[in-house]
Amino acid sequence: TTHSNCEIEMSYLSNIDTGILKFCLEHNDSPNLKESLPERDPRDFEWLKKVMASVKSDAERLRLCNETLTDELSTISDKARALDEILFIVEDLDNANDYCKMGLGELAISMSYGIGEEYENKKNNNNNNDEEDQSNLGVEDEGEIRAGACFILSTLAQNNEFSQKQILDQKIFHILLKLLEDEEVDKVIIKGLSALSAMIRGNEDAKTIFKENNGLKNLNRLLSTSENCSIRTKVIVTLKHLVIENINLVIDTILEEEYLNIILSNVSNENQGLNDSENNETLREQTLLFLISLFEHQDEIKQKKINIKNILSETSLKEKLQDQLNNNEIEDLEKDLLSQLLSRL
16 A cells, blocks of 8 residues: 555545554554554544444343333234344343343243233134134244243253352243243254253253252153144153163153153154154154163163163064165265164163
């Protein structure tokens, strides 16, 4: 840049504070930027001071979003936008911790949004209306708020010991468990399961509370009743991590005949009609990984005088696995997992 060009460019910089420019120029090694700044009328830069004064901190933005979540005049769209902004802000670890320190009451309210007598009435009306009328009843829209709140909870808890403790101490985890017990909207269940997984991985206190509040029984219910492959897959993944991290906490329950049979029903093409084939494939693969994880913890299982090989041999699992392995349409990863499991039976 020539001397004359530099002066021309500077003539267009009236929108930048002179102090900032002077600092940059004085601390720059370029020989072309050693010129003095022209004198400016201080009034030219008043706008910058106003702009800087109007910029809200992340803490202030979170506070305003929380107010929107609890404002009775806020629409569902208003609340959804507030949740989106909170989610964006708390992706930063420090902001996540600060948000927890502010108190998670507004988040808890959002996790329960639309649930109650009015919600039950809407569901009953939903059952009595044609499909073309159901979109106006608001059940799904209100579910968006609960799903958004669960997504935030998942983000707060992900690999964050401080936030996990805050979620436990403020009893938000109990609200999550209750939500998963009662919820009927698939998208909310999916986000809720993500939050559950984020909370219990690496957190023994959360695992204990989960078990004490019939968490394993509820996962079994979701496996046996849900026709959504994404829900079933998230349940299996959660069970797999429980086995890997603390098998003694869950082994007695998951090896009960009824519980195990529901899990085993996901290893073959029997459930192909649940969702699309890609989701079903992921479900089968995660179920195989879960079963392999059981064999990788045989020593702990044997201490309870349980023989996992004998238990699985008493089912028709081996035949199902072999039939599945003979299916030419399955992917290489699934074939490899099937071979691994068969070699252990």
